[in-house]
Amino acid sequence: MQTLIQHGQVYTGGHLVNTDILIKDGRIQALGHDLIDPQSVDTVIDAENLLVSPGLIDVHVHYRDPGLTQKETIRTGSMAAAHGGFTTVGAMPNVDPVPDTPAKIAHMVERNQTEGVVHIKQYASITMGRLSDDLVDYAGVKDAGAFALSNDGNGVQLAGTMYRAMQGAAKAGLPIAAHVEDESLLFGGKMTLGKRSQELGIPGAPSVSESAQVARDLVLANDTGVQYHICHISTKESLAMVKFAKEKGVPVTCEASPHHLLLSDEEIHGENSNYKMNPPLRHTDDRAALQAALKDGTVDMIATDHAPHTVDDKPNDFSCAANGITGSETAFAECYTHLVKQGSLSLERLLDLMATNPADIFHLDGAGRIEVGQPADLAIFDLNHEYEIKESDYLSKGKNTPFTGDHVYGRTIYTLVDGQIVYQAKED
Template identity: 70%
Template sequence: MKTLIKNGTVFNEGHLVNEDLLVEDGIIRALGKDLHEYLTDDYVEFDAGNLLVSPGLVDVHVHYREPGQTEKETIKTGSAAAAHGGFTTVGAMPNVDPVPDAPEKVAQMIAKNQKDGLVHIAQYSAITTGRTSDQLVNMAGVKKAGAFAVSNDGNGVQSAGTMYRAMQAAKAVGLPLAAHVEDESLLFGGVMTEGARAKYLGLPGSPEVVESSQVARDLALAKATGVHYHVCHVSTKDSLAMIRFAKQNGVRVTCEATPHHLLLSDECIDGHDTNYKMNPPLRHEEDRRALVAALNDGTVDMIATDHAPHTKENKGTDFYCGANGITGSETAFALLYTKLVKAGLLKLERLLDLMATNPAAAFNLTEAGRLEVGKPADIAIFDLDHAYVIDQRDYLSKGRNTPFTRMTVYGQTVLTMVDGQVVYRRKED
């Protein structure tokens, strides 16, 4: 069966063009204005007039909680949420139980991802056994088993010696190392960022050097080892400045920013709504503005959601005890299109690069992030013209933990296709 997607505004090779797209046998067969030569009687037509046709979005940072915490999320529900948000490729972090910290465990995770996932799920291995030890995983073994990168996300690697050896080992086998940057000795029991807002609320704060001090350490180690070093959820202006300097001096470093750090600051925290509690915590407004600026100057390479579903009981109402993290897969594109593109702070083409082309290229996900003849038909179609309200009744994730519910936005997902198969379609009114 062939599917002809007609009349759309197509994001192709960095440009927005009015053209048609033909899908056949799971791949993109043709792109252009007149595709009749490729058609037979056996095809269906989708009219994408006034809609954006994009490569399927790529999110290199999600948490699917399976195995170990399936009350929060499963591979099936998490990947359904991704499809709802227009994502067709995601990177699953290894903070599950048991941790994928050995080749056989990575292979088991990949098999489960392929069995239950509605989208393509690339699997991280841990950097160290259990994610918290100083014993390195078998880097060659986990790569052979199918890991696309290594990370201890959820915990920073506390020992410089361990990180140095990990970078050497990852470099030797060609694996990117994605770091959760957090020096635990500097937390001081904080539940938000130290500063005027924390003081006003009477909540303990942690200094921003929790992040930036470990970024500085790791950039020096990355320069020494030559590894592809990726900074997860960068959140402070000082971290950005160091990453920018490192790039200018030849360090192979990339970084991601999350929608919540780009759109929210610590001023949003009231001390009771734990949907504003996350790790890294929301930063000061000057940090948020610096992140938005870094999207445009190239310091930030990509946007990743850090999709982190929790149960209502996990989040609770106590800012001291509530779990860190919010969901993001189903709201990211619409929020960023509305708050950044429509506000004139970012071009649509740049947003699509940040959410599709760049993450795929940085992590060598060669079949993702582009609309190209002969490539898998991983496609997302968005309605940019009509406002809608983010409604938790529409969520496909098990998680409801987001502060963005009830917000009016533009950029609703109309259809998501993976390997030519429709995995999400907007309900008709």
């Protein structure tokens, strides 16, 4: 099976170059011009005036399967990822049952492979049941196929539990991806405490609920040497501590979500619960700090925190609605439109944040690069024509995003996984 991609602007070796790509048996066989007679291959893709990117990588998605499949399934979630140009994702463990044993992880890994249309890496939980203080068998879940650990959705509340978890994870060679939130500092808040929460009459939680746990965990990570990753970092105080810790050699990385990068609590309206997520939208100075941190290297990657919900989960009453928005199908276009086209970030840096860096940090061999011999995991985007994000185009079961209706650039035209087309845009 051979595929030839012609005339594209290809991101390879840290540069954008005009070149062709020859794919054979699922791998990149050659880069260059006049590689082969186009009539002799099985498929020819004309990528003229299009960007050919390494398949994007999202280390933070929720597929709700098993246990909450009315919200999403492995199949629909992975189709949504492909629609957004993602070829590798990391599935969080907040499902029922929680994948907290080697047997459960092995079962999830098998299902991910058979039911997903993209590569799905599986998180194991840090603690049994995800909310306890009993540690998982880290060596066992790693052998069964877990690529990292997370208690996603809840911070580990006891310092002693996190310390022992970091020691065990370091010994097993597994990263810890932490939702950082001290629940004793929430005080019943439903959004970030501040001027906007007061205007809306919605209980607010101080942003120190995040930064206090970041401070704790950085000290513990420094002592244990664990590979420590902060999920959806959102405050300027957290960023300042991470920057300082990196300078001191603490093994810490972090991700930012598109919604925290592009929105603030100023956009929240009491009736629109699509602006409700956890961590909540922060203040405009936090958003500015996040965007600056993309450029200076404090933030290592962009991850969507794709969190699909049903319509019933997201009523008009902001305070009663579930946390979370979808992101797989809007992330690249929103970030390209509002960060790259507006001049605050280079296209090359965006591709590093959404492909190369996640592959390097989470040791995802064969992902994140366009190189000869690598698996042909590719995304092809149209950067030149504006389009409207429409709910009718979503492949996810979840429609809960405030980005619906936006006019953006960066439409996914093709997504290839192991050389096979898993998403192709419909012709207008």
